Amino acid sequence: MLSYSSYVLTAVAALLVTCHALRKFPEVPRLAGIFGLPGRDDLRGQPPLSGLPNSLDTELYDTLLHLGKRLSRLEGVLALNGKITEAGEKILASNGKEVDFASALESCEKAGGTLATPMNEEENNAVLNIVKQYNRYAFLGIKEGDTSGQFKYIDGTPLNYTKWHQYEPNGKGREKCVEMYTDGSWNDKRCNLHRLTICEF
């Protein structure tokens, strides 16, 4: 079995190799964003990152470019077929199922994502788009904390954007989950009710 340190070393090596490749190609920064790697401007003025042969840089560059093009084609197909909705870096999708909050969250996490968590108007509209497609209220990735009326993201951090319907939240600790209405506004709601599952990736 690989030790933790050799795993880290491999990951660092892979990153250094890729960074080195990116230094040589001005077209890459747009692509680099996809992989969470630094753009050309971030690398400017830094010493060479490795002594790897130029052929490896070229090969890596070609591979990155190919993967990026392939990904954007796939995203195009999925968006065209209404399977996904994109908002900035987020990808939103539903399995069309209405289940309780815990089951909805579980199926999103099993798929490698989490429940849809709109953090601005653009993201709220992207979730609304799916809510309207199914004409069903959906659970959001937001829960009430121990203090009544205090809603937080699933990871416990405080909300930085809200879209409460007039007079909501009004559950006073009895409605600890949040649903999106078909006009995009939010209502606190009991977690054991069944609502549409919308995930973000």
Ligand code: MAN
């Ligand atoms: C119902 C529930 C509540 C909601 C009110 C709004 O009682 O859906 O969560 O606040 O309606 O009238």
Ligand code: CA
């Ligand atoms: Ca309510």
